[in-house]
Amino acid sequence: MAPPEIKVNDLTYKFPNYPTGIRNISLSVPPRSRTLLIGANGAGKTTLLRLLAGKRLAPSGTINVSGVDPFKDGLEGVTYLGLEWVLNPIVRTDIGVSELLRSVGGDAYPARRDELVGVLDIDVRWRMSAVSDGERRRVQLAMGLVRPWTVLLLDEITVDLDVLSRAEFLAWLKRETEIRECTIVYATHILDNLAGWPTHLVHMHLGRVREWGTADRFLGETAALESTGNSRLGELVLGWLRKDLEERGPRNQNSMGTEGMTYSVGGLGGYGLEHKD
Numbered sequence: 001m002a003p004p005e006i007k008v009n010d011l012t013y014k015f016p017n018y019p020t021g022i023r024n025i026s027l028s029v030p031p032r033s034r035t036l037l038i039g040a041n042g043a044g045k046t047t048l049l050r051l052l053a054g055k056r057l058a059p060s061g062t063i064n065v066s067g068v069d070p071f072k073d074g075l076e077g078v079t080y081l082g083l084e085w086v087l088n089p090i091v092r093t094d095i096g097v098s099e100l101l102r103s104v105g106g107d108a109y110p111a112r113r114d115e116l117v118g119v120l121d122i123d124v125r126w127r128m129s130a131v132s133d134g135e136r137r138r139v140q141l142a143m144g145l146v147r148p149w150t151v152l153l154l155d156e157i158t159v160d161l162d163v164l165s166r167a168e169f170l171a172w173l174k175r176e177t178e179i180r181e182c183t184i185v186y187a188t189h190i191l192d193n194l195a196g197w198p199t200h201l202v203h204m205h206l207g208r209v210r211e212w213g214t215a216d217r218f219l220g221e222t223a224a225l226e227s228t229g230n231s232r233l234g235e236l237v238l239g240w241l242r243k244d245l246e247e248r249g250p251r252n253q254n255s256m257g258t259e260g261m262t263y264s265v266g267g268l269g270g271y272g273l274e275h276k277d
């Protein structure tokens with residue numbers, strides 16, 4: 001198999017019937033990297049991840065994941081964990097954890113299964129109809145990750161985890177990229193416990209990649225920031241989002257007056273368009 005790298009070449013995608021989407025994105029995500037996708041709500045992170053996962057059709061030649069076009073060729077070894085995966089109703093039924101893990105191939109990877117059960121602090125006697133949200137999420141993560149992926153696309157799915165579980169989980173992901181030939185792209189708003197985690201940062205704004213590069217480069221630039229108690233990554237991202245908001249302006253500056261109102265949507269700003277609801 002080709003090294004798990006992701007190349008995006010001038011990718012533009014527009015949602016059918018909406019002027020929203022992402023524009024002119026070019027990126028190169030090296031094998032064994034851990035890339036954070038950063039951006040305000042609506043910046044285009046989920047759209048990009050779903051395109052990388054082959055869940056939506058990108059223009060031919062714009063995306064290459066481990067040497068193949070994800071939509072056309074299907075992606076062996078690529079795991080995408082996002083909202084629709086989280087909402088899968090099976091994990092709310094009266095089913096046991098062992099059974100669930102078996103159903104996703106856990107028995108074929110017993111060492112990995114047991115490792116994930118340990119890292120995510122899962123009790124295999126749990127019934128899924130009688131667990132907390134965070135416990136359910138931990139089981140889901142074990143289910144999603146038990147097969148050894150080579151490219152992992154994560155759309156924030158750790159929101160329900162307690163601080164320690166999330167820290168352990170992030171450390172496990174990091175270790176994976178150190179001991180195996182694999183690559184992670186992770187869209188998140190939660191920057192706790194991420195110091196030293198990302199190798200690369202991608203800053204998205206209004207459907208575009210505003211800047212991207214190695215984490216060291218960006219974090220080096222923030223070294224002189226006044227300390228606020230935030231991590232350097234937290235300060236960097238706060239600065240980015242403040243600047244993005246300033247440039248975009250309030251969402252409703254030209255609107256909210258009439259029946260059947262016309263409103264400016266952040267994501268449309270990049271296209272210079274408005275749509276009526």
Ligand SMILES: Nc1ncnc2c1ncn2[C@@H]1O[C@H](COP(=O)(O)OP(=O)(O)OP(=O)(O)O)[C@@H](O)[C@H]1O
Nearest residue numbers: 015018020021040041042043044045046047267268
């Ligand atoms: N199904 C859809 N149809 C039309 N427009 C959409 C659709 N999904 C998202 N959009 C729009 O596309 C833009 C990018 O949305 P996307 O979900 O990729 O943002 P995001 O960066 O993941 O945001 P968040 O941080 O809130 O998850 C937004 O302007 C959004 O309103």
